[in-house]
Amino acid sequence: MPPTEASTEADTDPAAQVTPGSGPDTGTRTHTGSDPGAATDCEDTLDLRLPDELIALFARGTEQPGDAGAGARAGEPWGSADAAVGGVGGSWAGDSGAGGGDLLDRVGGWGPVTTGVGVFQLVPVRPGRDTPLVSRWMNDPAVAAFWELEGPESVVERHLRPQVDGDGRSVPCLGVLDGIPMSYWEIYRADLDPLARHYPARPHDTGIHLLIGTVADRGRGLGSVLLRSVADHVLDKRPSCARVVAEPDLRNTPSVSAFLSAGFRYSAEVDLPDKRAALMVRDRALRDLL
Template sequence: MHSTDASTDTGTGPVPRTDEGSEDTLDLQLSEDLLSLLRTGDPAHAPWPVAPGSAGGDLLDRPGAWKPAATPAGVFQLVPVDIERDLSLLSHWMNDPAVAAFWELSGPESVTRAHLRPQLDGDGRSVPCLGVLQGTPMSYWEVYRADLDPLARHYPARPHDTGLHLLIGGVADRGRGTGTTLLRTVADLVLDNRPQCTRVVAEPDLRNTPSVSAFLGAGFRYSAEVDLPDKRAALMVRDRAFRDLM
């Protein structure tokens, strides 16, 4: 299927909270002992300069320490968000009407800050990142533990399932296949760096056919339709077992 990613950037945003904090997690509290067992990696070896402690969550094998990837569009790297450095840019992207229609985070910078802060202050089950292509920030990604997310209430989750939310920030990078290329790249980064993860998942809005098409072009399969609190979504899955076939 020919894939266009004109709306890939807008259709895979997070499910908004339906009440104060209740949809942020599965209400699973992880003990410090368990967290320490899951911690791996050393931010000092991150390929992009990141502040100590900001290389991403231990629960996700530290995305900030993952090596850059060569893609047909150029060298790509995930860089964990620094809220002071990146807030203005991310808020600007969130106020793009095409993005705001799905992410629902338009408004002053405080809106974007309030969305980022729980992830940055949390236990690492969701890591917000800039997507840097050829040295230029051009996309926003959330790499998250789908099995520890409210999404797991709506599909048969497996341990270490890893989810993706994304938006393409620059209009010039939309509709040219870049989103499809980067979806495959980031899914491969997850599978290469998270050996316990057998599947990468996403839940674009079912109405966003360009986004669904982009996921298909990136090697994801259409698994099911799921009713989430704010949308009917297409559950897209990239399986480790079939990554070389799709």
């Protein structure tokens, strides 16, 4: 089970958050390992507007076949031209390890989804490219209280590597809204996770952890909108999955509230090694009712 989430959103104080060991934390936006087990929403406001240099790359189109790994080199700007505009493709689209393989039906190829706050896409993390950003978010004190991944970038690297290099049962992703990376997600096979020892898991149960990156994106309902959209995206892309689950820390009231607002139902309280959690479930059979 991952750490604990730091806060989810649900129109509350941005300081109350949760996760890598707990529920996800979701916030909202104005314009808007591998224990995968939590999500949070925190971090100081960060200006992530795309630089002119990256905009210029858009005109050059996608990489040519044979230019292997051109977009994945450490230090290169985030994403590719296609990724930056929320499209399918780009240098990250073919990442089999980060993409989830067969265990999660290739998260990297799920493509964008239109939400009430903009076009959103899950882009599998590449440690060399994305560790600095994720580490910055994890060092927000409100996030660190639950995820416990604060410190040098190597701490986050050690959290991401086993997932990226593993068998695809947990896929760390950047949440990209209207071309801007603004959240961190872990999509994982809950039925293959240590979490399955603590609740009556069903085959292909899929878990979600979430962290909203910037303070400005928290506390306005954004987390609920994205949680609902991503959970339904999971159900659409994984026909074998009948339920999407999450386990926010019971202390993270904003996180639990965000899940409820996103159409999850409160199923039970479960004692996990690192927290007492609320088991939240979004059922395929009830998705049109909740």
